[in-house]
Amino acid sequence: MTEFLTAAVGFILAMLALGLVSILRGPGDTDRMMAAQLIGTGGIAALLLLGTVIGVPAAVDVALTLALLATFASIAFVKKGLSSLEADGTGSTEDQ
Amino acid sequence: MSIARDIITIAAVSAGAFFFLAGTVGLLRFPDTLTRLHALTKADNLGLGLVVLGLLPQAASLRDGLKLVSIWLLGLLAGATVSQLIARTARQGEPAK
Numbered sequence: 001m002t003e004f005l006t007a008a009v010g011f012i013l014a015m016l017a018l019g020l021v022s023i024l025r026g027p028g029d030t031d032r033m034m035a036a037q038l039i040g041t042g043g044i045a046a047l048l049l050l051g052t053v054i055g056v057p058a059a060v061d062v063a064l065t066l067a068l069l070a071t072f073a074s075i076a077f078v079k080k081g082l083s084s085l086e087a088d089g090t091g092s093t094e095d096q
Numbered sequence: 097m098s099i100a101r102d103i104i105t106i107a108a109v110s111a112g113a114f115f116f117l118a119g120t121v122g123l124l125r126f127p128d129t130l131t132r133l134h135a136l137t138k139a140d141n142l143g144l145g146l147v148v149l150g151l152l153p154q155a156a157s158l159r160d161g162l163k164l165v166s167i168w169l170l171g172l173l174a175g176a177t178v179s180q181l182i183a184r185t186a187r188q189g190e191p192a193k
Contacts, residue, residue: 001102001154008109008147015113015120022123030129030186034136037178038119041140041171045112045147048164052154060160064167071174078181 005053009046016042033077040070101153108150115143129186133179140175144168 019042022035044063051059119139126132148168155161 001105004106005109008113011113012116012147015116018120018124022120026123028129028186030182031123031132034129034132034182035123037175037182038123038136038139041144041175042116044167044171045116045144048147048151048167049109052151057156057160060163060167064163064170067167067170067174071178074174074178074182078178078185 002053005049009049009053012042012046012049016046029077033074037070037074040066040073044070104153105150108146112143112146112150115139115146119143130183133183133186137175137179140179141172144171 016039019035019039022038023032026032026035044067047059047063047066051057051063116139119135122135122138123132126135145168148164151164152161155164
């Protein structure tokens with residue numbers, strides 16, 4: 001069972017590496033942020049698996065913190081994007 | 097009993113890993129932002145959910161199991177909220193291009 005779970009951790013980490021490729025070439029900012037979201041979720045899964053494999057319960061707490069931080073990262077991105085869009089919108093209406 | 101637990105773990109974690117594969121490949125291959133978001137939510141919700149489901153039989157105590165499930169629920173809530181927000185940003189950004 002330990003071997004299988006370790007292999008699963010390795011597989012999910014390989015998926016995270018592919019997600020980094022997606023961040024590199026994603027055409028837009030939203031695509032990059034979605035890749036970061038996917039990496040956050042994959043990191044949570046890898047940490048949960050690792051915590052079970054090596055018997056470290058603290059890894060589950062780390063996964064919980066990662067879940068919270070990944071969410072805040074995405075929300076910060078959306079807030080920043082919306083405020084710049086609103087600024088663009090008011091600018092264009094003022095021009096009209 | 098131990099064998100049954102191990103079989104559940106292997107089946108669910110394999111399915112979860114498959115959904116992570118599908119999500120990553122979808123993120124790389126799908127043509128536009130909203131379809132990529134669709135691929136991402138599958139990996140987010142089902143991948144993490146199946147990994148958690150697979151780890152539940154290996155949990156040492158009821159408290160550990162509840163913690164795993166609560167992490168998944170937080171992931172679901174966060175994934176749903178963030179998907180809506182990102183989709184709105186993507187749709188607002190489109191007409192400007």
